[in-house]
Amino acid sequence: MTRAAESIGIGQPAMSSALARLRRLFDDPLLVRHGRVLELTPMGQALLEPVHDILAGLEHLLTITPAFDPDNDTRSFTIAASDYVTLVLLRPLLEELYRKAPGIRVNVVPVNLATPVAIERAQIDLAVVPRQTMTSRMPHIQHRELFTEEYVPVVWKENREIGDVLDREAIERLSYVRYHDDNSAPALIDAQLAALGIEPRVALTTLSFALVPLLLPGTQFLGFVQRRLLRQTHLRRDLRILTTPIPIDPIVEHMYWHPVMHSDPAHHWLRERIAALASNI
Structure with missing residues (x-):
């Protein structure tokens, strides 16, 4: 409890009071002692994912601006993609960003088994992966077909x-x-x-x-x-x-993103650039 309080910048008594309020709200202990440690109850486990999504949305909200000017604005995007997609799609994107949005930075990370979870939790901005390999079953995840490959x-x-x-x-x-x-x-x-x-x-x-x-x-x-x-x-x-x-x-490449980013002007601009390039590769 003390370390948790320190991680968010409050005192241990305040953290204990917050936990007590949550226990009353959910009518569940949420954390129970097991030896010298506290472990989550089933209710506590069930809250992990939705709370993470809410916090991700709040964090993203702080970065949204009412407008986006590609000539002058700065932004960093993280995109999960294979080396194949990086070569045929993202390399042309970097050329376009160099000309039209010099302040935009792109961080490409490899696709792996954790990529669907990273999209579900808004830990990355976009994933460009085959539809066949997107294992997420979250109905709210946004997606757009980009191109078909063989x-x-x-x-x-x-x-x-x-x-x-x-x-x-x-x-x-x-x-x-x-x-x-x-x-x-x-x-x-x-x-x-x-x-x-x-x-x-x-x-x-x-x-x-x-x-x-x-x-x-x-x-x-x-x-x-x-x-x-x-x-x-x-x-x-x-x-x-x-x-x-x-x-x-055939391989059907899709672009996936979390709905908290859907209306972000900069994110929308980047998605449209990628989709336009995909239609011509």
Whole structure:
């Protein structure tokens, strides 16, 4: 109780009085002693998430201004995105910010299993992730579809172990370059292959989507790559795109944000810039 009081700048007696008022309000002890520590009751646990959302909204309220001038205002935004999204979407955004909003700063953080929770708690401004990987079931979370992408199988142009068609046998025979991160869900392509009962022979694992096409030249490896990554000239020159009869669902990238940020003029301006860029990539 003493440390909790110190963390918000009040005395221990005031904290004890506040806890007593909350206990009367909710008709629940909220905290009960277990040995030398206090533990939350089920009611106390149930209050954690809604109280966190309320505090996040109040904190955000203090940063909202009645208007936003991109030429002069300063603001820092945190966006969760994969390295693939950073390259194809956020890099053009940074170019636009440099020209039109020089005071705006963007902090890109990696997508991981905690990203949906970070959106639910307004701990980040935006997340750009595939619809298929957004695990949050909170109905109030705002979202907007940005673009659709597809995985294509690729090999080095000099690969002699396969022709132009990739079938099930070839996937399981060729050495496979896989994206994998213990802190994230499996790549959508790997989840789809697993659902079809296809087990590639993994030869190399990388933490980066964007590295997969760079690791293929000079090898007999196979990789699945987002098509937009192949628009870079040197990659098109070094790689060969295969066709496949295996059904592979497209990736649908969405932008997600907490509703407390929905009406913020600066946040709205940034969302519109991202959506406009996504329509032209």
